[in-house]
Amino acid sequence: MGRADHWRARAQIIRIAREFADNADKTHGRSMIIVGAGLNHWYHLDMNYRGLINMLVFCGCIGQSGGGWAHYVGQEKLRPQTGWQPLAFALDWQRPARHMNSTSYFYNHSSQWRYETVTAQELLSPMADKSRYSGHLIDFNVRAERMGWLPSARS
Numbered sequence: 001m002g003r004a005d006h007w008r009a010r011a012q013i014i015r016i017a018r019e020f021a022d023n024a025d026k027t028h029g030r031s032m033i034i035v036g037a038g039l040n041h042w043y044h045l046d047m048n049y050r051g052l053i054n055m056l057v058f059c060g061c062i063g064q065s066g067g068g069w070a071h072y073v074g075q076e077k078l079r080p081q082t083g084w085q086p087l088a089f090a091l092d093w094q095r096p097a098r099h100m101n102s103t104s105y106f107y108n109h110s111s112q113w114r115y116e117t118v119t120a121q122e123l124l125s126p127m128a129d130k131s132r133y134s135g136h137l138i139d140f141n142v143r144a145e146r147m148g149w150l151p152s153a154r155s
Contacts, residue, residue: 021059029064031056036072098151104141105152113138 024031033052039045052069061067089097107113113136120133120140144150 017055020055024059024061024067027066029060029062030066031059031061032067032070034070034072100151104144104150108138108141113141 020031033056035049035052039048056062056068086092089099091097116137118137120135120137121130124130124133141150145152
């Protein structure tokens, strides 16, 4: 066992790990950790997450129905945001940042569109004019880029 922080009782950490492992063993990996906002508001969040992830991995809970990780997706504190923003949003190149939705980006650049079998007509409302929406789904991303709606287009 690694270093136990001085404000936590070593025995308590060992007890929690054993109880979690015992439950995972009895349920074939159906042990889940549910994380809420409280954990996100303290220092060393990354270390807290690593500890929880280690328990899940070591106990075989990843990829099991009823096991794994459930995360509250509310606001998280990001420090130091001032240092993180230029890297995340390329603010040293231009301002304001033009955010790209990841669905469009990866659909295009991972060539996922080449394997798409769904047509635009299948996704349309029955009340829509289907003649206006012909073509492959990637065509709509290309149109959006040409109209300047995606940051991958020149500004």
